[in-house]
Amino acid sequence: MEKHERHCPSPSPRCLVPLPYGYRLPVPWPKSRDMIWYNNVPHPKLVDYKKDQNWVRKSGDYFVFPGGGTQFKQGVTSYIDFIQQTLSTIEWGKHVRVVLDVGCGVASFGGYLLDKDVITMSFAPKDEHDAQIQFALERGLPLIEMNRILRPGGFFVWSATPVYRHDEKHRNVWNAVVALTESMCWKAVARGVDSNRIGLVVFQKPVSYSCYEKRKENNPPLCDKKDGLNSSW
DSSP, rough: OOOOOOOOSEEEEEEOOOOOOOOOOOOOOTGGGGGEEEEGSSOTHHHHHTTTTOEEEEETTEOOSSSOTTOTTTTHHHHHHHHHHHSGGGGGGBOOOOEESSSTTSHHHHHHHHTTEEEEEEESSSSSSSHHHHHHTTTTTBOOOOOOOOOOTTTEESSSSHOOOOOOOHOOOOOHHHHHHHHTEEEEEEEEEEETTTTTEEEEEESSSGGGGGGGSSSSOOOGGGTTTTTTT
């Protein structure tokens, strides 16, 4: 997917980029969760490309976001509930209040988690479809390309086709992820498949690093003591 990544040109520009023709002040939050001005992001390709998944629709002067997505066959609200049903200790807004949504698409997941008193950082590593990242920015859900380290005991919810499809291609991806999570001492604490046969798995990071010392291989390697082990905290 490297061809889809966006990079600053070299040398970096030293000028101001004008606003698109017809641009107007964005729809204010919370209405921007459900709609934005079409002229602010005039790229309708995603409407056709993902129409069966109901990510976004064109309606008059607006793009409308119904809460659909690749994994949201019954809507994003149902998917959010499904995660908690799979692992009840998640308890949105109580036990889990901060989420990093990696591979966020148009950021509907993060927008709807606000109803659960959960703050979400929506993060897209690539812009495969026209203006996908700009859709999320326009809705007031910022996307920042960054790495976040899970808190000790934090959960990693993986909802992707390798979790519930079993052909050779997907099994290879699944086996690679399992190998990596095991090497990081993450444990698979829950796994579920909903009525639409969409699945997810929940991993949990250990609360201490004692497991690292018991690994057969030092891979990924431990940081050297001179690297300032407490600096991230």
